Amino acid sequence: MTQIRRLVLDVLKPREPEMIEFTEEISEMECVDGINSSLIEVDEKVRNVKVTVEGEIDEQKIRDKIEDIGASIHSIDEVAAGEKLVEESKTLQD
Amino acid sequence: MILEKFRELKKTWNKDEVKSISRRYFISNGFDGTLTAVGITVGSYLSGVSTGATVFKVAAGAAVGLATSGVWSVWEIEKAEKLAQLHDLEENMLKELEGTEIHQIKKQGRVVNAVASGAGPVLGVLLTASPFLLEGILLNMFQSTAASVLMAVGLLFGFGVYMADISEQNWLKAGLRMGLAGLVVAALNILLPG
Numbered sequence: 001m002t003q004i005r006r007l008v009l010d011v012l013k014p015r016e017p018e019m020i021e022f023t024e025e026i027s028e029m030e031c032v033d034g035i036n037s038s039l040i041e042v043d044e045k046v047r048n049v050k051v052t053v054e055g056e057i058d059e060q061k062i063r064d065k066i067e068d069i070g071a072s073i074h075s076i077d078e079v080a081a082g083e084k085l086v087e088e089s090k091t092l093q094d
Numbered sequence: 095m096i097l098e099k100f101r102e103l104k105k106t107w108n109k110d111e112v113k114s115i116s117r118r119y120f121i122s123n124g125f126d127g128t129l130t131a132v133g134i135t136v137g138s139y140l141s142g143v144s145t146g147a148t149v150f151k152v153a154a155g156a157a158v159g160l161a162t163s164g165v166w167s168v169w170e171i172e173k174a175e176k177l178a179q180l181h182d183l184e185e186n187m188l189k190e191l192e193g194t195e196i197h198q199i200k201k202q203g204r205v206v207n208a209v210a211s212g213a214g215p216v217l218g219v220l221l222t223a224s225p226f227l228l229e230g231i232l233l234n235m236f237q238s239t240a241a242s243v244l245m246a247v248g249l250l251f252g253f254g255v256y257m258a259d260i261s262e263q264n265w266l267k268a269g270l271r272m273g274l275a276g277l278v279v280a281a282l283n284i285l286l287p288g
Contacts, residue, residue, distance in 0.1 A: 012187060014183050014186075014187060014191075014196055016109070016196065016199070017195070017196075043186070045182070045183055045186045046183075046186050046187060067194070068194055068195055069194065069195050069196070070183075070187070070191050070194035070195055070196035070197070071187075072187060072188075072189050
């Protein structure tokens with residue numbers, strides 16, 4: 001099985017924990033080398049967040065962690081896997 | 095294990111909502127406890143109770159009652175409140191949150207709230223009644239009663255200063271406003287018939 005290097009997730013999280021705490025908690029995971037959380041949409045009680053994680057990613061562990069925090073994954077928006085990290089390439093439509 | 099639990103509770107305490115609710119219960123029940131103790135100590139002196147130990151034992155009994163009430167009522171109130179919040183959040187998240195970290199934090203928050211609610215009256219009653227432990231050693235019954243009222247006023251003043259500090263009010267005014275309550279209860283006990 002090839003190694004997932006990057007995952008971009010569309011996540012719905014409760015207002016608490018705050019963005020910093022939420023991001024720190026995921027960053028402390030062994031399979032995560034780095035993380036970026038960007039706020040997409042703010043609602044009174046929930047937040048829609050784009051989460052980008054890089055490292056030797058264990059998708060199930062990431063999923064479990066996010067669920068355990070009380071958030072849920074709406075969709076997996078980008079996956080990069082294999083020996084090296086490949087960026088999305090531009091097409092004429094972009 | 096105990097250290098881990100303590101760390102978790104500390105983390106919970108640092109949540110703004112938990113801290114603010116705990117503070118409210120602590121001060122409110124501490125205020126109740128202090129004024130109850132003033133009623134007991136002044137009432138005991140006026141009724142002719144002859145030993146300081148008796149007054150302290152009666153006050154300790156009141157502390158047990160008020161602390162139990164504080165812990166029990168807040169335990170039940172916060173259970174209902176926090177479950178309602180969780181259900182509300184579940185509706186927004188479109189998923190069950192039982193067993194998640196957010197559920198755990200709410201449960202721990204309830205423990206912290208209940209402890210703060212029980213600690214307030216224990217502190218208020220026992221500190222106010224503490225001069226009676228010196229009756230027969232350093233103080234007589236009248237001096238113990240006067241020292242007890244002064245202790246209560248000082249404690250209430252401290253509550254006022256603390257609240258002024260977190261709300262950026264004038265600490266002297268807030269302290270005096272709170273401290274005045276101790277004197278009012280003592281005066282009412284003296285003025286009321288019987």
